[in-house]
Amino acid sequence: MYGLHRIKDIPTQVKNPELVERRRRQIAEAAVKLFMAQGFHKTTTRQIAQAAGFSIGSLYEYFTSKEDILYLVCDSIHAEVERGLTEAMSRAAGGRNILAEVIREFFMVCHRMSDFILLIYQETHSLPSQWRKKVLENELRITGLLVETLARIASSGELPYLDERSIELAAHNISVLGHMWTFRRWYLARHYRIEDYVKLQTEFIIGMFAQGRND
Amino acid sequence: MYGLHRIKDIPTQVKNPELVERRRRQIAEAAVKLFMAQGFHKTTTRQIAQAAGFSIGSLYEYFTSKEDILYLVCDSIHAEVERGLTEAMSRAAGGRNILAEVIREFFMVCHRMSDFILLIYQETHSLPSQWRKKVLENELRITGLLVETLARIASSGELPYLDERSIELAAHNISVLGHMWTFRRWYLARHYRIEDYVKLQTEFIIGMFAQGRND
DNA sequence: CGTAACTGAGCGAGCGCTCGGTCATTTTAA
DNA sequence: TTAAAATGACCGAGCGCTCGCTCAGTTACG
Numbered sequence: 001m002y003g004l005h006r007i008k009d010i011p012t013q014v015k016n017p018e019l020v021e022r023r024r025r026q027i028a029e030a031a032v033k034l035f036m037a038q039g040f041h042k043t044t045t046r047q048i049a050q051a052a053g054f055s056i057g058s059l060y061e062y063f064t065s066k067e068d069i070l071y072l073v074c075d076s077i078h079a080e081v082e083r084g085l086t087e088a089m090s091r092a093a094g095g096r097n098i099l100a101e102v103i104r105e106f107f108m109v110c111h112r113m114s115d116f117i118l119l120i121y122q123e124t125h126s127l128p129s130q131w132r133k134k135v136l137e138n139e140l141r142i143t144g145l146l147v148e149t150l151a152r153i154a155s156s157g158e159l160p161y162l163d164e165r166s167i168e169l170a171a172h173n174i175s176v177l178g179h180m181w182t183f184r185r186w187y188l189a190r191h192y193r194i195e196d197y198v199k200l201q202t203e204f205i206i207g208m209f210a211q212g213r214n215d
Numbered sequence: 216m217y218g219l220h221r222i223k224d225i226p227t228q229v230k231n232p233e234l235v236e237r238r239r240r241q242i243a244e245a246a247v248k249l250f251m252a253q254g255f256h257k258t259t260t261r262q263i264a265q266a267a268g269f270s271i272g273s274l275y276e277y278f279t280s281k282e283d284i285l286y287l288v289c290d291s292i293h294a295e296v297e298r299g300l301t302e303a304m305s306r307a308a309g310g311r312n313i314l315a316e317v318i319r320e321f322f323m324v325c326h327r328m329s330d331f332i333l334l335i336y337q338e339t340h341s342l343p344s345q346w347r348k349k350v351l352e353n354e355l356r357i358t359g360l361l362v363e364t365l366a367r368i369a370s371s372g373e374l375p376y377l378d379e380r381s382i383e384l385a386a387h388n389i390s391v392l393g394h395m396w397t398f399r400r401w402y403l404a405r406h407y408r409i410e411d412y413v414k415l416q417t418e419f420i421i422g423m424f425a426q427g428r429n430d
Numbered sequence: 431c432g433t434a435a436c437t438g439a440g441c442g443a444g445c446g447c448t449c450g451g452t453c454a455t456t457t458t459a460a
Numbered sequence: 461t462t463a464a465a466a467t468g469a470c471c472g473a474g475c476g477c478t479c480g481c482t483c484a485g486t487t488a489c490g
Contacts, residue, residue: 041256055437125254125337136401169415180391186351200384204423270471
Protein backbone atom coordinates (compact mmCIF):
# COMPACT_ATOMS: atom_id res chain seq x y z
CA MET A 1 0.00 0.00 0.00
CA TYR A 2 0.92 3.64 -0.46
CA GLY A 3 3.07 3.61 -3.55
CA LEU A 4 2.92 7.39 -3.93
CA HIS A 5 4.90 7.34 -7.11
CA ARG A 6 3.12 10.20 -8.81
CA ILE A 7 2.83 12.67 -5.97
CA LYS A 8 5.40 15.17 -7.07
CA ASP A 9 2.65 17.38 -8.43
CA ILE A 10 1.24 18.10 -4.97
CA PRO A 11 3.05 21.20 -3.68
CA THR A 12 4.65 21.36 -0.22
CA GLN A 13 6.46 23.89 2.01
CA VAL A 14 8.88 21.31 3.31
CA LYS A 15 12.32 21.02 1.69
CA ASN A 16 13.48 17.54 2.60
CA PRO A 17 11.89 15.21 0.02
CA GLU A 18 12.32 12.04 2.08
CA LEU A 19 10.54 13.69 4.95
CA VAL A 20 7.77 14.78 2.64
CA GLU A 21 7.27 11.24 1.45
CA ARG A 22 7.34 9.79 4.96
CA ARG A 23 4.91 12.35 6.35
CA ARG A 24 2.56 12.05 3.43
CA ARG A 25 2.48 8.31 3.82
CA GLN A 26 1.62 8.85 7.47
CA ILE A 27 -1.15 11.25 6.58
CA ALA A 28 -2.56 9.08 3.80
CA GLU A 29 -2.64 6.06 6.07
CA ALA A 30 -4.56 7.99 8.71
CA ALA A 31 -6.86 9.69 6.21
CA VAL A 32 -7.90 6.58 4.33
CA LYS A 33 -9.17 4.97 7.52
CA LEU A 34 -11.19 8.02 8.40
CA PHE A 35 -12.54 8.43 4.88
CA MET A 36 -13.67 4.82 4.79
CA ALA A 37 -15.32 5.07 8.18
CA GLN A 38 -17.03 8.45 7.81
CA GLY A 39 -16.65 9.55 4.23
CA PHE A 40 -14.60 12.45 2.93
CA HIS A 41 -16.96 15.27 3.80
CA LYS A 42 -17.61 14.27 7.36
CA THR A 43 -13.92 13.89 8.07
CA THR A 44 -12.29 17.08 9.32
CA THR A 45 -8.74 18.15 8.67
CA ARG A 46 -8.23 18.26 12.43
CA GLN A 47 -9.19 14.61 12.71
CA ILE A 48 -6.75 13.70 9.99
CA ALA A 49 -3.95 15.63 11.63
CA GLN A 50 -4.63 14.07 15.00
CA ALA A 51 -4.86 10.55 13.62
CA ALA A 52 -1.63 11.06 11.72
CA GLY A 53 0.00 12.21 14.94
CA PHE A 54 0.66 15.85 14.42
CA SER A 55 -0.86 19.27 14.37
CA ILE A 56 -3.21 20.89 11.94
CA GLY A 57 -0.52 23.42 11.12
CA SER A 58 1.97 20.78 10.06
CA LEU A 59 -0.58 19.06 7.93
CA TYR A 60 -0.81 22.18 5.82
CA GLU A 61 2.95 22.19 5.34
CA TYR A 62 2.51 19.03 3.26
CA PHE A 63 -0.71 19.81 1.46
CA THR A 64 -2.44 22.89 0.19
CA SER A 65 -5.99 21.64 0.57
CA LYS A 66 -8.10 18.85 1.96
CA GLU A 67 -8.77 17.65 -1.57
CA ASP A 68 -5.04 17.10 -2.05
CA ILE A 69 -5.19 14.50 0.67
CA LEU A 70 -8.08 12.72 -1.01
CA TYR A 71 -6.17 12.70 -4.25
CA LEU A 72 -3.13 11.20 -2.59
CA VAL A 73 -5.31 8.53 -1.04
CA CYS A 74 -6.98 7.65 -4.33
CA ASP A 75 -3.65 7.56 -6.09
CA SER A 76 -2.14 5.22 -3.51
CA ILE A 77 -5.06 2.87 -3.78
CA HIS A 78 -4.80 2.71 -7.54
CA ALA A 79 -1.07 2.18 -7.27
CA GLU A 80 -1.66 -0.79 -5.01
CA VAL A 81 -4.35 -2.28 -7.27
CA GLU A 82 -2.06 -1.88 -10.24
CA ARG A 83 0.78 -3.55 -8.38
CA GLY A 84 -1.49 -6.43 -7.45
CA LEU A 85 -2.73 -6.93 -10.97
CA THR A 86 0.72 -6.70 -12.51
CA GLU A 87 1.99 -9.35 -10.14
CA ALA A 88 -1.03 -11.47 -10.88
CA MET A 89 -0.40 -11.22 -14.60
CA SER A 90 3.17 -12.41 -14.39
CA ARG A 91 2.24 -15.12 -11.94
CA ALA A 92 -0.46 -16.37 -14.28
CA ALA A 93 1.61 -16.08 -17.42
CA GLY A 94 2.79 -19.66 -17.32
CA GLY A 95 -0.45 -21.28 -16.21
CA ARG A 96 -2.75 -23.70 -17.94
CA ASN A 97 -5.73 -21.40 -18.29
CA ILE A 98 -4.26 -17.93 -18.28
CA LEU A 99 -7.55 -16.04 -18.56
CA ALA A 100 -9.20 -17.85 -15.68
CA GLU A 101 -6.17 -17.28 -13.52
CA VAL A 102 -5.91 -13.59 -14.27
CA ILE A 103 -9.60 -13.15 -13.56
CA ARG A 104 -9.21 -15.02 -10.32
CA GLU A 105 -6.21 -13.00 -9.20
CA PHE A 106 -7.83 -9.72 -10.18
CA PHE A 107 -11.03 -10.55 -8.35
CA MET A 108 -9.04 -11.48 -5.27
CA VAL A 109 -7.30 -8.12 -5.42
CA CYS A 110 -10.73 -6.48 -5.56
CA HIS A 111 -11.76 -8.61 -2.61
CA ARG A 112 -8.75 -7.69 -0.51
CA MET A 113 -9.06 -4.03 -1.42
CA SER A 114 -12.81 -3.94 -1.24
CA ASP A 115 -13.17 -0.97 1.07
CA PHE A 116 -10.51 1.00 -0.75
CA ILE A 117 -12.01 0.50 -4.18
CA LEU A 118 -15.41 1.41 -2.81
CA LEU A 119 -13.92 4.63 -1.48
CA ILE A 120 -12.76 5.54 -4.97
CA TYR A 121 -16.22 4.91 -6.37
CA GLN A 122 -17.78 7.06 -3.68
CA GLU A 123 -15.42 9.99 -3.49
CA THR A 124 -13.80 10.50 -6.88
CA HIS A 125 -16.47 13.05 -7.68
CA SER A 126 -15.39 15.15 -4.68
CA LEU A 127 -12.03 15.83 -6.31
CA PRO A 128 -11.27 19.03 -8.21
CA SER A 129 -11.50 18.23 -11.89
CA GLN A 130 -7.79 18.40 -12.50
CA TRP A 131 -7.27 15.49 -10.13
CA ARG A 132 -10.40 13.63 -10.93
CA LYS A 133 -8.98 13.44 -14.42
CA LYS A 134 -5.78 11.87 -13.13
CA VAL A 135 -7.69 9.33 -11.08
CA LEU A 136 -9.69 8.33 -14.13
CA GLU A 137 -6.46 7.95 -16.07
CA ASN A 138 -5.26 5.57 -13.38
CA GLU A 139 -8.46 3.59 -13.68
CA LEU A 140 -8.01 3.43 -17.41
CA ARG A 141 -4.42 2.26 -17.13
CA ILE A 142 -5.52 -0.61 -14.94
CA THR A 143 -8.20 -1.59 -17.42
CA GLY A 144 -5.45 -1.34 -20.02
CA LEU A 145 -3.57 -4.13 -18.28
CA LEU A 146 -6.58 -6.36 -18.76
CA VAL A 147 -6.85 -5.32 -22.39
CA GLU A 148 -3.24 -6.34 -22.78
CA THR A 149 -3.84 -9.73 -21.23
CA LEU A 150 -6.86 -10.41 -23.41
CA ALA A 151 -5.06 -9.27 -26.53
CA ARG A 152 -2.15 -11.57 -25.81
CA ILE A 153 -4.41 -14.54 -25.25
CA ALA A 154 -6.46 -13.76 -28.32
CA SER A 155 -3.45 -13.42 -30.58
CA SER A 156 -2.12 -16.75 -29.36
CA GLY A 157 -5.25 -18.30 -30.75
CA GLU A 158 -6.63 -19.47 -27.43
CA LEU A 159 -9.71 -17.32 -27.92
CA PRO A 160 -11.93 -16.97 -30.95
CA TYR A 161 -11.20 -13.88 -33.00
CA LEU A 162 -12.37 -10.64 -31.45
CA ASP A 163 -11.80 -7.19 -32.87
CA GLU A 164 -10.02 -4.54 -30.84
CA ARG A 165 -13.16 -2.81 -29.68
CA SER A 166 -14.69 -6.02 -28.39
CA ILE A 167 -11.55 -6.88 -26.51
CA GLU A 168 -11.48 -3.47 -24.96
CA LEU A 169 -15.09 -3.62 -23.88
CA ALA A 170 -14.57 -7.10 -22.48
CA ALA A 171 -11.71 -5.76 -20.40
CA HIS A 172 -13.97 -3.04 -19.00
CA ASN A 173 -16.52 -5.71 -18.20
CA ILE A 174 -14.04 -7.80 -16.26
CA SER A 175 -12.86 -4.74 -14.39
CA VAL A 176 -16.38 -3.66 -13.47
CA LEU A 177 -17.49 -7.16 -12.50
CA GLY A 178 -14.53 -7.18 -10.11
CA HIS A 179 -15.60 -3.84 -8.70
CA MET A 180 -19.16 -5.08 -8.45
CA TRP A 181 -18.00 -7.32 -5.63
CA THR A 182 -17.07 -4.15 -3.76
CA PHE A 183 -20.01 -1.89 -4.45
CA ARG A 184 -22.69 -4.57 -4.18
CA ARG A 185 -21.03 -6.21 -1.23
CA TRP A 186 -23.98 -5.25 0.95
CA TYR A 187 -25.89 -7.86 -0.99
CA LEU A 188 -23.41 -10.26 -2.58
CA ALA A 189 -21.41 -11.04 0.53
CA ARG A 190 -24.58 -12.25 2.21
CA HIS A 191 -25.27 -14.75 -0.55
CA TYR A 192 -21.96 -15.79 -2.05
CA ARG A 193 -18.55 -16.60 -0.71
CA ILE A 194 -15.77 -14.96 -2.69
CA GLU A 195 -14.75 -18.36 -4.06
CA ASP A 196 -18.22 -18.98 -5.42
CA TYR A 197 -18.34 -15.52 -6.86
CA VAL A 198 -15.04 -15.99 -8.65
CA LYS A 199 -16.06 -19.39 -9.98
CA LEU A 200 -19.44 -18.30 -11.28
CA GLN A 201 -18.19 -15.09 -12.80
CA THR A 202 -15.24 -16.82 -14.41
CA GLU A 203 -17.61 -19.20 -16.14
CA PHE A 204 -19.75 -16.32 -17.29
CA ILE A 205 -16.82 -14.33 -18.58
CA ILE A 206 -15.30 -17.24 -20.42
CA GLY A 207 -18.73 -17.87 -21.87
CA MET A 208 -18.73 -14.29 -23.12
CA PHE A 209 -15.83 -15.18 -25.36
CA ALA A 210 -16.84 -18.69 -26.26
CA GLN A 211 -18.86 -17.87 -29.32
CA GLY A 212 -19.89 -14.98 -31.50
CA ARG A 213 -22.59 -13.34 -33.44
CA ASN A 214 -26.09 -13.54 -32.09
CA ASP A 215 -28.58 -11.00 -33.30
CA MET B 216 -40.16 11.11 -13.47
CA TYR B 217 -40.99 11.80 -9.85
CA GLY B 218 -43.21 8.93 -8.90
CA LEU B 219 -42.95 9.72 -5.18
CA HIS B 220 -45.04 6.74 -4.22
CA ARG B 221 -43.20 5.87 -1.04
CA ILE B 222 -42.80 9.29 0.50
CA LYS B 223 -45.28 9.03 3.27
CA ASP B 224 -42.47 8.28 5.71
CA ILE B 225 -40.93 11.73 5.33
CA PRO B 226 -42.55 13.96 7.98
CA THR B 227 -43.96 17.38 7.17
CA GLN B 228 -45.63 20.32 8.97
CA VAL B 229 -48.10 20.90 6.18
CA LYS B 230 -51.58 19.40 6.47
CA ASN B 231 -52.86 19.31 2.92
CA PRO B 232 -51.46 16.09 1.37
CA GLU B 233 -51.96 17.11 -2.25
CA LEU B 234 -50.06 20.28 -1.61
CA VAL B 235 -47.30 18.31 0.06
CA GLU B 236 -46.95 16.11 -2.97
CA ARG B 237 -46.97 19.02 -5.41
CA ARG B 238 -44.44 21.02 -3.44
CA ARG B 239 -42.16 18.06 -2.90
CA ARG B 240 -42.20 17.33 -6.58
CA GLN B 241 -41.21 20.95 -7.16
CA ILE B 242 -38.39 20.70 -4.67
CA ALA B 243 -37.15 17.35 -5.95
CA GLU B 244 -37.10 18.64 -9.50
CA ALA B 245 -35.01 21.63 -8.48
CA ALA B 246 -32.75 19.65 -6.18
CA VAL B 247 -31.88 16.90 -8.62
CA LYS B 248 -30.55 19.43 -11.11
CA LEU B 249 -28.40 21.07 -8.49
CA PHE B 250 -27.16 17.76 -7.11
CA MET B 251 -26.16 16.58 -10.56
CA ALA B 252 -24.38 19.82 -11.33
CA GLN B 253 -22.58 20.39 -8.02
CA GLY B 254 -23.04 17.30 -5.92
CA PHE B 255 -25.04 16.97 -2.74
CA HIS B 256 -22.56 18.52 -0.34
CA LYS B 257 -21.82 21.60 -2.35
CA THR B 258 -25.49 22.33 -2.84
CA THR B 259 -26.96 24.51 -0.11
CA THR B 260 -30.49 24.34 1.19
CA ARG B 261 -30.88 27.98 0.22
CA GLN B 262 -30.02 27.18 -3.38
CA ILE B 263 -32.58 24.41 -3.43
CA ALA B 264 -35.25 26.68 -1.99
CA GLN B 265 -34.49 29.41 -4.47
CA ALA B 266 -34.44 27.06 -7.46
CA ALA B 267 -37.73 25.54 -6.36
CA GLY B 268 -39.19 29.04 -6.16
CA PHE B 269 -39.72 29.63 -2.49
CA SER B 270 -38.08 30.46 0.75
CA ILE B 271 -35.77 28.50 2.97
CA GLY B 272 -38.39 28.62 5.68
CA SER B 273 -41.03 26.99 3.53
CA LEU B 274 -38.62 24.32 2.44
CA TYR B 275 -38.37 23.15 6.01
CA GLU B 276 -42.15 22.89 6.25
CA TYR B 277 -41.87 19.96 3.84
CA PHE B 278 -38.69 18.29 5.05
CA THR B 279 -36.88 17.89 8.31
CA SER B 280 -33.38 17.76 6.92
CA LYS B 281 -31.34 18.18 3.79
CA GLU B 282 -30.85 14.42 3.65
CA ASP B 283 -34.60 13.97 3.37
CA ILE B 284 -34.45 15.81 0.08
CA LEU B 285 -31.68 13.56 -1.19
CA TYR B 286 -33.70 10.53 -0.23
CA LEU B 287 -36.74 11.81 -2.06
CA VAL B 288 -34.60 12.42 -5.13
CA CYS B 289 -33.07 8.93 -5.05
CA ASP B 290 -36.44 7.36 -4.54
CA SER B 291 -37.96 9.22 -7.49
CA ILE B 292 -35.13 8.13 -9.73
CA HIS B 293 -35.50 4.51 -8.77
CA ALA B 294 -39.25 4.74 -9.27
CA GLU B 295 -38.70 6.01 -12.78
CA VAL B 296 -36.13 3.32 -13.61
CA GLU B 297 -38.47 0.68 -12.31
CA ARG B 298 -41.31 2.07 -14.35
CA GLY B 299 -39.14 2.06 -17.46
CA LEU B 300 -37.99 -1.51 -16.94
CA THR B 301 -41.48 -2.81 -16.18
CA GLU B 302 -42.78 -1.25 -19.36
CA ALA B 303 -39.86 -2.68 -21.28
CA MET B 304 -40.59 -6.14 -19.95
CA SER B 305 -44.18 -6.14 -21.02
CA ARG B 306 -43.28 -4.62 -24.37
CA ALA B 307 -40.68 -7.31 -24.98
CA ALA B 308 -42.81 -10.19 -23.73
CA GLY B 309 -44.11 -11.10 -27.15
CA GLY B 310 -40.92 -10.60 -29.13
CA ARG B 311 -38.74 -13.05 -30.98
CA ASN B 312 -35.68 -12.83 -28.77
CA ILE B 313 -37.02 -11.75 -25.41
CA LEU B 314 -33.69 -11.61 -23.60
CA ALA B 315 -32.02 -9.42 -26.21
CA GLU B 316 -34.97 -7.07 -26.21
CA VAL B 317 -35.13 -6.71 -22.46
CA ILE B 318 -31.42 -6.05 -22.35
CA ARG B 319 -31.78 -3.46 -25.06
CA GLU B 320 -34.66 -1.70 -23.36
CA PHE B 321 -32.97 -1.75 -19.99
CA PHE B 322 -29.76 -0.35 -21.40
CA MET B 323 -31.70 2.39 -23.12
CA VAL B 324 -33.33 3.29 -19.81
CA CYS B 325 -29.85 3.50 -18.30
CA HIS B 326 -28.81 5.67 -21.21
CA ARG B 327 -31.72 8.06 -20.87
CA MET B 328 -31.31 8.23 -17.10
CA SER B 329 -27.54 8.31 -17.18
CA ASP B 330 -27.03 11.37 -15.02
CA PHE B 331 -29.66 10.30 -12.54
CA ILE B 332 -28.28 6.82 -12.05
CA LEU B 333 -24.82 8.26 -11.67
CA LEU B 334 -26.15 10.51 -8.94
CA ILE B 335 -27.37 7.48 -7.02
CA TYR B 336 -23.97 5.83 -7.32
CA GLN B 337 -22.26 8.97 -6.08
CA GLU B 338 -24.53 10.08 -3.27
CA THR B 339 -26.21 7.05 -1.76
CA HIS B 340 -23.51 6.94 0.85
CA SER B 341 -24.42 10.45 1.99
CA LEU B 342 -27.79 9.22 3.21
CA PRO B 343 -28.53 8.37 6.84
CA SER B 344 -28.44 4.60 7.14
CA GLN B 345 -32.17 4.24 7.59
CA TRP B 346 -32.69 5.66 4.11
CA ARG B 347 -29.64 4.22 2.49
CA LYS B 348 -31.19 0.88 3.37
CA LYS B 349 -34.38 1.80 1.57
CA VAL B 350 -32.50 2.93 -1.50
CA LEU B 351 -30.61 -0.35 -1.63
CA GLU B 352 -33.91 -2.19 -1.35
CA ASN B 353 -35.12 -0.27 -4.37
CA GLU B 354 -32.00 -1.25 -6.26
CA LEU B 355 -32.55 -4.86 -5.32
CA ARG B 356 -36.17 -4.80 -6.41
CA ILE B 357 -35.10 -3.58 -9.83
CA THR B 358 -32.53 -6.34 -10.12
CA GLY B 359 -35.33 -8.66 -9.05
CA LEU B 360 -37.25 -7.74 -12.18
CA LEU B 361 -34.33 -8.95 -14.25
CA VAL B 362 -34.12 -12.16 -12.20
CA GLU B 363 -37.79 -12.69 -12.98
CA THR B 364 -37.24 -12.21 -16.67
CA LEU B 365 -34.32 -14.60 -16.77
CA ALA B 366 -36.16 -17.20 -14.73
CA ARG B 367 -39.11 -17.07 -17.06
CA ILE B 368 -36.97 -17.45 -20.13
CA ALA B 369 -34.96 -20.25 -18.56
CA SER B 370 -38.01 -22.22 -17.48
CA SER B 371 -39.42 -21.97 -20.98
CA GLY B 372 -36.38 -23.85 -22.16
CA GLU B 373 -34.97 -21.06 -24.28
CA LEU B 374 -31.83 -20.99 -22.17
CA PRO B 375 -29.68 -23.86 -21.02
CA TYR B 376 -30.36 -24.90 -17.45
CA LEU B 377 -29.02 -22.55 -14.79
CA ASP B 378 -29.52 -22.88 -11.08
CA GLU B 379 -31.15 -20.11 -9.10
CA ARG B 380 -27.93 -18.61 -7.86
CA SER B 381 -26.47 -18.37 -11.34
CA ILE B 382 -29.58 -16.70 -12.64
CA GLU B 383 -29.50 -14.23 -9.83
CA LEU B 384 -25.88 -13.37 -10.36
CA ALA B 385 -26.48 -13.01 -14.08
CA ALA B 386 -29.22 -10.52 -13.34
CA HIS B 387 -26.83 -8.49 -11.20
CA ASN B 388 -24.36 -8.58 -14.04
CA ILE B 389 -26.86 -7.24 -16.54
CA SER B 390 -27.88 -4.52 -14.12
CA VAL B 391 -24.31 -3.46 -13.45
CA LEU B 392 -23.30 -3.57 -17.11
CA GLY B 393 -26.18 -1.19 -17.74
CA HIS B 394 -24.96 1.09 -14.98
CA MET B 395 -21.44 0.84 -16.34
CA TRP B 396 -22.61 2.93 -19.27
CA THR B 397 -23.39 5.67 -16.76
CA PHE B 398 -20.40 5.56 -14.48
CA ARG B 399 -17.80 4.95 -17.21
CA ARG B 400 -19.45 7.35 -19.56
CA TRP B 401 -16.45 9.61 -19.36
CA TYR B 402 -14.67 6.93 -21.35
CA LEU B 403 -17.25 4.79 -23.13
CA ALA B 404 -19.21 7.62 -24.71
CA ARG B 405 -16.04 8.78 -26.44
CA HIS B 406 -15.49 5.39 -28.06
CA TYR B 407 -18.87 3.77 -28.53
CA ARG B 408 -22.27 4.94 -29.60
CA ILE B 409 -25.04 3.62 -27.38
CA GLU B 410 -26.22 1.35 -30.19
CA ASP B 411 -22.80 -0.25 -30.51
CA TYR B 412 -22.59 -0.63 -26.76
CA VAL B 413 -25.95 -2.36 -26.62
CA LYS B 414 -25.07 -4.64 -29.49
CA LEU B 415 -21.68 -5.71 -28.18
CA GLN B 416 -22.87 -6.18 -24.62
CA THR B 417 -25.93 -8.13 -25.74
CA GLU B 418 -23.67 -10.55 -27.58
CA PHE B 419 -21.48 -10.88 -24.53
CA ILE B 420 -24.37 -11.44 -22.19
CA ILE B 421 -26.04 -14.00 -24.40
CA GLY B 422 -22.67 -15.69 -24.66
CA MET B 423 -22.58 -15.85 -20.88
CA PHE B 424 -25.58 -18.13 -21.03
CA ALA B 425 -24.72 -20.02 -24.15
CA GLN B 426 -22.75 -22.78 -22.55
CA GLY B 427 -21.67 -24.10 -19.20
CA ARG B 428 -19.03 -25.56 -17.10
CA ASN B 429 -15.49 -24.52 -17.84
CA ASP B 430 -12.97 -25.02 -15.07
C1' DC C 431 22.98 31.21 15.32
C1' DG C 432 20.19 30.25 11.40
C1' DT C 433 17.20 27.53 9.09
C1' DA C 434 13.78 24.03 8.66
C1' DA C 435 9.97 21.84 10.89
C1' DC C 436 6.30 22.14 13.84
C1' DT C 437 2.58 24.23 16.79
C1' DG C 438 -2.30 25.55 17.88
C1' DA C 439 -5.06 29.68 18.90
C1' DG C 440 -7.63 32.13 16.07
C1' DC C 441 -10.10 33.83 11.87
C1' DG C 442 -14.19 34.43 9.24
C1' DA C 443 -16.98 32.60 5.64
C1' DG C 444 -20.57 29.73 5.28
C1' DC C 445 -23.68 26.25 6.70
C1' DG C 446 -28.23 23.83 8.25
C1' DC C 447 -31.99 24.90 10.50
C1' DT C 448 -35.33 27.77 13.66
C1' DC C 449 -38.82 30.69 14.98
C1' DG C 450 -41.51 34.84 15.55
C1' DG C 451 -44.18 36.80 12.54
C1' DT C 452 -47.44 38.15 8.17
C1' DC C 453 -51.36 37.46 5.48
C1' DA C 454 -54.93 35.29 2.75
C1' DT C 455 -58.56 32.24 3.52
C1' DT C 456 -61.97 29.67 6.16
C1' DT C 457 -64.81 28.94 10.20
C1' DT C 458 -67.55 30.56 13.84
C1' DA C 459 -71.15 32.87 15.99
C1' DA C 460 -74.03 36.88 16.97
C1' DT D 461 -74.82 39.27 6.89
C1' DT D 462 -70.72 40.30 8.80
C1' DA D 463 -67.25 40.92 12.02
C1' DA D 464 -64.29 38.32 14.94
C1' DA D 465 -61.44 34.34 15.54
C1' DA D 466 -58.81 30.59 13.95
C1' DT D 467 -56.10 28.37 10.60
C1' DG D 468 -52.18 27.14 7.94
C1' DA D 469 -48.96 28.20 4.18
C1' DC D 470 -45.19 31.03 3.64
C1' DC D 471 -41.37 34.12 4.86
C1' DG D 472 -36.41 35.38 5.87
C1' DA D 473 -33.38 37.49 9.42
C1' DG D 474 -30.51 35.46 12.27
C1' DC D 475 -28.63 31.85 15.61
C1' DG D 476 -25.23 28.72 16.81
C1' DC D 477 -21.77 26.40 15.20
C1' DT D 478 -18.36 24.04 12.17
C1' DC D 479 -14.58 23.75 9.44
C1' DG D 480 -10.82 24.74 6.20
C1' DC D 481 -7.03 27.28 6.52
C1' DT D 482 -3.39 30.93 8.34
C1' DC D 483 0.36 32.87 10.73
C1' DA D 484 3.03 34.53 14.61
C1' DG D 485 5.56 32.17 17.60
C1' DT D 486 8.33 27.98 19.43
C1' DT D 487 11.35 24.08 19.14
C1' DA D 488 14.95 20.98 17.05
C1' DC D 489 19.01 20.51 14.83
C1' DG D 490 23.43 21.06 12.20
